[in-house]
Amino acid sequence: MSRVVALSYYPIKGCAGVAVDDAMLTFAGLTHDRSFMVVGEGGVFRSQRRSPRLALIRPGISAEGRRLTLRGPDLEPLAIDVDTSGARRDIELFGAPFKGIDQGDGAAEWLSEFLGDPSRLVRVPPEHNRVTDGRTPGTSGYADSCAVHILSLASWDLLNERMAARGGAPLPMDRFRPNIVVDGWDEPHTEDLARRIAIGDAELRYAKLAIRCVVTMVDQATGAKAGPEPLRTLAGYRRAAEGGVAFGSKFAVHRPGKLSVGDEVIVGAWGESEL
Structure with a gap:
């Protein structure tokens, strides 16, 4: 049998x-799977293909999805309130255009320091209709x-x-x-x-x-x-x-x-x- x-499940694409x-x-x-993504300048997604240190980020998300915590070696953990209604920004995943809700400067600063490159965190918007x-x-x-x-x-x-x-x-x-x-x-x-x-x-x-x-x-x-x-x-x-x-x-x-x-x-x- x-x-x-x-x-x-993997809350943030490319992370643990x-x-x-x-x-x-x-x-x-699975609930919360790849509902967040790290993007670089211009909104292009980051993955372990070019940013292998993503593997060291261990995100945690509350059951209802309202609180996200970022953990990684050598940095203090960061907890943020998840934004599901903020302004949409243009992002790119494998050359295809999508939208993401930016999760704020705190997450951006934490990720940029950890990865060594300017980065921001976005979340899938409720109207996401990918096929x-x-x-x-x-x-x-x-x-x-x-x-x-x-x-x-x-x-x-x-x-x-x-x-x-x-x-x-x-x-x-x-x-x-x-x-x-x-x-x-x-x-x-x-x-x-x-x-x-x-x-x-x-x-x-x-x-x-x-x-x-x-x-x-x-x-x-x-x-x-x-x-x-x-x-x-x-x-x-x-x-x-x-x-x-x-x-x-x-x-x-x-x-x-x-x-x-x-x-x-x-x-x-x-x-x-x-x-």
């Missing part, structure tokens, strides 16, 4: 995640694409085995920043084949493979780039037709609901691998 063994035992799944993903791509369209906050990223322990184990065979060390799961980790699928990459999944009260529909980038080479504990793994090993057996390497799958939310660690993962429809 396949079950959820880990749930994580929050592991939980229970979560509400909305159409935009994500893939086999099943959906929506999300400031995630790279789809609302939910699922990865199985079997896929992770196979990758670590292959890296070990090359003399490499295993990598922790946090390198891949999944929202839902599944155990009980005997075959690696079963998540690539699941087309309709029920977990708890919720239902998800397959959107596309998760194409991996250089963020997987950032050590999430130190905020330093530590490549060439896992991309080097993945390139040997997980090359995607559209380019890059695939590891894990992205899903759109078909029916919101509560999820919990330990919930059974029920696949209602299967498909063929797109790899």
Whole structure:
């Protein structure tokens, strides 16, 4: 029987995640997932691709989403009241224009000092109407694409085995920043084949493979780039037709609901691998 063994959401895009035992799944993903984003001058988003120190920022957000705390080494924590009604500013995510609600000078100063570059913090506005791509369209906050990223322990184990065979060390799961980790699928990459999944009260529909980038080479504990793994090993057996390497799958939310660690993962429809 396949079950959820880990749930994580990432309040600020690119920053550390929050592991939980229970979560509400909305159409935009786990509650508070990627609802904030750090932007640089001109409103262009920051990510670990160019700002790996984002990994060291450990945000905390209150259950109702009204209070956000920023924590990181060498700086005093900063707590702010979340602004959901302020002026919108133009921002850019992968070349696409969006809007964000600026969270004030205090957060901007804290982030600018920590990252060493002028930065500001924005929040998804209530009218955010992003449409994500893939086999099943959906929506999300400031995630790279789809609302939910699922990865199985079997896929992770196979990758670590292959890296070990090359003399490499295993990598922790946090390198891949999944929202839902599944155990009980005997075959690696079963998540690539699941087309309709029920977990708890919720239902998800397959959107596309998760194409991996250089963020997987950032050590999430130190905020330093530590490549060439896992991309080097993945390139040997997980090359995607559209380019890059695939590891894990992205899903759109078909029916919101509560999820919990330990919930059974029920696949209602299967498909063929797109790899």
